[in-house]
Amino acid sequence: EAGVAQSPRYKIIEKRQSVAFWCNPISGHATLYWYQQILGQGPKLLIQFQNNGVVDDSQLPKDRFSAERLKGVDSTLKIQPAKLEDSAVYLCASSSSSTPVGQYFGPGTRLTVT
Amino acid sequence: TQLLEQSPQFLSIQEGENLTVYCNSSSVFSSLQWYRQEPGEGPVLLVTVVTGGEVKKLxxxxxxxxxxxxxxxxxxxxxxxxxxxxxxxxxxxxxxxxRQLTFGSGTQLTVLP
Known part of the structure; x- marks a missing residue:
């Protein structure tokens, strides 16, 4: 079974530029998560999708971050414009509806904003 | 907001030693999971515990x-x-x-040969 795929793996941009990350979850997983992990910290949930609907985006900085999962499968997270403090690893995870639930993570995209 | 505190934050030990890592919260969770993350990779699920007092060995x-x-x-x-x-x-x-997960800040473990 293929795992969660993410691209790109690394991205370096200048502040005020835009960037987009892509995630393809495990086949059949209805729930998809985007996390931000700053160096030395645990992952922080940005947004959670159930199929193509948003379950929780309370911690998403909506003035600059946006995410979509149009067909309920793969997802894109965008930052526009980027700030220095956005430098982090962006992790995508997916899970199924069975319990107890574990989340399966992709390798992440390491973003550096200069 | 539910918070999870982990201790210690960093731990460096010699091969063969024993260690314990703690995870504490003021909130009650329906279940708790432990993950291990290696550099450049996403976290990998180790175990899920569901029942109060439960002990699992891996x-x-x-x-x-x-x-x-x-x-x-x-x-x-x-x-x-x-x-x-x-x-x-x-x-x-x-x-x-x-389901939604709230992560702790992590414990960075280094085991020296």
Whole structure:
């Protein structure tokens, strides 16, 4: 079974530029998560999708971050414009509806904003 | 906001030693998970504990969920260099019909040969 795929793996941009990350979850997983992990910290949930609907985006900085999962499968997270403090690893995870639930993570995209 | 505190934040030990990592919260979770994350990779699920007082063993790793379901511990016996990594606890709760995880800040473990 293929795992969660993410691209790109690394991205370096200048502040005020835009960037987009892509995630393809495990086949059949209805729930998809985007996390931000700053160096030395645990992952922080940005947004959670159930199929193509948003379950929780309370911690998403909506003035600059946006995410979509149009067909309920793969997802894109965008930052526009980027700030220095956005430098982090962006992790995508997916899970199924069975319990107890574990989340399966992709390798992440390491973003550096200069 | 539910918070999970992990201790210690950093731990460096010699191969063969035992260690315990703690995860504490003031909130009750329906279940708690432990993940291990290696550099350049996403976290990988090690175990899920659901019942208060539950103990699960995974080879040299022993996981315990507190009776009140607010805290957990991970004990590693005879640590090996391959155990090196970031250990994360995560509390799980239901948000509507979907589960949501709150992660602790992690314990960075280094096992020296």
């Amino acid at each position: 080879k040299r790793l022993t996981f315990q969920f507190g009776d009140a379901r607010k805290d957990s511990s991970l004990h590693i016996t005879a640590a090996q260099p391959g155990d090196t990594g970031l250990y994360l606890c995560a509390g799980s709760d239901l948000l509507g019909s979907a």
